[in-house]
Amino acid sequence: MTRLLPLALSLAVFSLTGCKNESTPPPEDGRDFDSGDYIEPGAYTGTVMNGYLSQARVWLDIDGDGQVTAGPLEITLESGTVVTLENGEPTALSGDNGRFELDTSELQLDATVGPDLDPRDYALYATILPGRTIDQSRGGVVLDKAFMMSAPPGVRLISPLTSLERFRALAGLAGQFEANATLADAFRHSNPRQDYLKAGDDRAYAYARVFARFLAAQFPEGTSEALANGDGTERLLDINAIKVLAVAFIRNAATLVQRVDEAAPAGRYQNVDIDAIELPVEGLDLLNPVVLATEVVFAHSEDGALPASRSGLERSAELAYSYNPAGQLVRIEANGCMAPSMQELARLANAGGEMAATGTQWLPSISASQLSMGYLQEDGVDEVLEIDWATRTARFYTTTDCHPELAATDALDGEPARSYQWSLNAGRVLSITDGERTLVPDYENASETFLGYRLMEDGVELAALDLTGELVSCLDQLDDADQLPPRVVSAQQSYQFSGFEPQPDLFETLLLEFDTRKERQRLLSYSFLDDRLAAVPELDGQAGFRWELFYQSEDGIIEPEQPNLIEQGFLTLHTRPQSCGRNEDSSPGALFARINRGYKRLSEILAGGVN
Known part of the structure; x- marks a missing residue:
């Protein structure tokens, strides 16, 4: 469905220049x-x-x-x-x-x-x-x-x-x-x-x-x-x-x-x-939003020692995101390896597949396999995630050995290595499965940025994330809040993560941290447990992981109506939660991975797919 624009719009100035050549009057038949x-x-x-x-x-x-x-x-x-x-x-x-x-x-x-x-x-x-x-x-x-x-x-x-x-x-x-x-x-x-x-x-x-x-x-x-x-x-x-x-x-x-x-x-x-003549009419997002276009993953350590310093991490994968004219994400291509996330697929499906409608867009989910860099060094696409919003399915193809539980294929078509299927009720995901595990979203205290869930296998609960409270602000405790550094914890939300044995001691009290200044809602950090990520031999992730997210600076915001776009993310060890009101403007030092992201207007990405 075409998204209509309001009658009052802020206007972009787009300078055009043209040819000034003189020539002869047009011929009688109208040519030239x-x-x-x-x-x-x-x-x-x-x-x-x-x-x-x-x-x-x-x-x-x-x-x-x-x-x-x-x-x-x-x-x-x-x-x-x-x-x-x-x-x-x-x-x-x-x-x-x-x-x-x-x-x-x-x-x-x-x-x-x-x-x-x-x-x-x-x-x-x-x-x-x-x-x-x-x-x-x-x-x-x-x-x-x-x-x-x-x-x-x-x-x-x-x-x-x-x-x-x-x-x-x-x-x-x-x-x-x-x-x-x-x-x-x-x-x-x-x-x-x-x-x-x-x-x-x-x-x-x-x-x-x-x-x-x-x-x-x-x-x-x-x-x-x-x-x-x-x-x-x-x-x-x-x-x-x-x-x-x-x-x-x-x-x-x-x-x-x-x-x-x-x-x-x-x-x-x-x-x-x-x-x-039948017309190939398409649904259009005429707001022409800024959407995630590229992502570079740094998750390789030359000496195999992780965590490492920021400079000690090497490029291990490059991802490209493709969309249809309605702004729906339809394909991710990876040179190297990626790790599709059912939680993010569910969150995106709740937005009708429109990436820009999720606010923060795609939260990071990476493959930390040290094999990825080898595939990156070879030309061509190694993995693909295709999404069909009409049938509520996604197919993951891989020609790599980055996923021990999956069989690699010779081509990026045909029978997928893994398929995802989800069901909807009133426009929200009831459940999503990869054929082995099923994620059931929990919308209690959820926001467009983050939701809880139950992870099931054969009817048995493997893990659960419960948002146990609403977002609690400490913004009124900050003096001259807008004059503080670009990254300040001004709100927190409590949650529980359970289902792992043994459960790390530090996972008893967990907090999502947000920067809510200027009426924004930027998720700054969250901790999680992931048995597949922890199984990577080079990672000592038994104490859990934590994503620290950094956003576009004020002078780097492409679209004022979309200020919550992640520019960098840092994967580190989980640490004990701290108090609200902190300045968190420096990136962590000991890293398992980091990501850099690039954004474009939807029209720019669409134009890149035609000749």
Whole structure:
């Protein structure tokens, strides 16, 4: 399901530059329309089309945010001088045959201020207004669905085809159509920037029409309704949402082209029933959140002695995280070895698979096998975790010997080394099993960051984690709390861990520790027992383990709405809990492992999976 954005959004500025080359006027058939000379000051004309579209909102996106920006709009010149466009970005409604004319007179500057702003340096956008925009090429049909189109800087024809080129650039993908073999073949004899109606190019027109259908199908319904009641100047989608829409278009463009080709009887594209073509519509997270992209694990000691100092640990595994356009984690690839966690799978399933909705995202769970480094030193992926949210299953594949209880396979497909299955009730996980053990979540006093559980095998309880109390704050005891170091224990929550024989003495009293300043909830540390981790010969983990988590610094936060992203984690021995209110700004010295994490926008990760 598409996640809708609120009407009031904070806007990101995305600077765009373009080509300034002059060329000859366009030929009669409309080819190379974009290369027409721009001569007359104050007027910037062009055409918006699927068929020719009148009453579409067109604007010159000077500030690069993908929305109509009203005046006054401040623009910083290369010299550093700030100029103000009192009327904002040039905008107009298209007229007959899709023609539009933008008043760019404000872009002419006094010579003492700086050179004129050239409209060819900026991308054009057009939004179809439901119930108002008319497709004149289809007998005056009034369009009932909104969608957005664009064109590269300097191109004055806006169509679904120029939109594909423009959106590729917006997503950070080089090239126009030649990067994808299907698209390169489709446009081998067509110029995507041409007026395909004037040129009589039925094939390009068929592609444009199916692209327009897809763009309309992906456009958020709530935004479409708002446009039906407005004039297209409303600021409804920010640049992050537009990037997700752009990547979704790019991901599916080749499929759409193939389906048009298959539907063209004997290559007669004028006879294609565009409305009968099945669209590969995807759910989108238009918030375009920041999500976990990479993780590097340091858990190898050259001399075999663990725990070791921070500098004494060597890189042992590298993980890459993949997502679908809805923001659901669908795949983890490891060069080296990893350790899937049923507790984290359950927590993620409670968020519908959407990593960003978990707040802290994936709590660390690593393989400490000293064999991992050997696999890392060889090229290629060694282990994979695939997640299918529709069937509530996950499959783990390994070609390594890092897991004594699992049989390695020759390939990362076919029969998995281990499968996970979970059941839901009212959107929450009832239980999750790996075929041998079953984890039953306990939601008493649980938060989105941490939950209790029972670990069962053949109906026998192996271990249990009980959150025995609610979060207790000591924030009011801290003087000048916001002036303290980045990592301060300002709240604690008691829990019990049982089921291990013998139970370590220090595991009688346990506390989760949080930093709750600035209305955040950052889990700083937690202790645990893990028989599989303790079984690694190099680890002396009989006293239990402890994760110490460090988050992005204030100047390193990518997204203010997502401040609880773990940057580093340190695996050390469990120690006796201490009092609330401590400054915990230094990393521990004796380590079994550490992790470093990297994050990206969802659209960036999605764009990395297309060509």
